């Protein structure tokens with residue numbers, strides 16, 4: 001398996017989070033098991049294997065996340081930089097599935113009924129909205145959905161697919177949810193993908209702790 005991050009321009013806060021997240025993961029993983037996809041020639045100094053990728057032809061920087069589709073390993077975990085690895089993440093790969101992610105808890109406006117309507121209009125099965133901060137792929141699903149994810153993303157950007165007002169930020173996640181619809185999913189529980197400030201303050205048991213709006217807490221954490 002491979003743990004994969006994406007970075008693009010060396011924003012100081014983002015890099016501090018990324019360095020800390022990598023440090024937390026390296027307690028279980030070797031350097032060659034942790035990849036940082038650096039976009040557009042960016043060279044950060046990370047305790048990981050840095051690989052280069054071109055920017056995704058995009059509208060918003062989050063779309064650089066689509067670069068994970070080119071990872072050649074069949075089993076991989078993508079993580080945002082604002083996540084602490086708290087246990088051996090290899091255990092999250094147990095079981096028969098093609099992808100795992102946590103159900104998004106705040107999906108009512110940009111996901112929910114909106115996503116259901118679009119899925120139906122495309123003749124696709126209904127899908128939940130996923131939290132895109134931690135996503136696990138098995139059986140090479142990330143490579144198999146690449147074209148569809150890109151195409152759906154571009155359809156949102158070019159307004160061929162409708163976006164609710166104020167939800168442009170969610171194009172990557174809307175298109176991702178549609179691209180994985182119908183594949184074999186095993187949702188991550190709150191003990192597997194723990195949202196700090198939403199699920200509480202218990203930092204002992206979770207596999208992954210996603211700090212989202214509490215990044216300063218993550219930076220203060222001792223590892």
Ligand SMILES: [Mn+2]
Nearest residue numbers: 080082133212
């Ligand atoms: Mn995040």
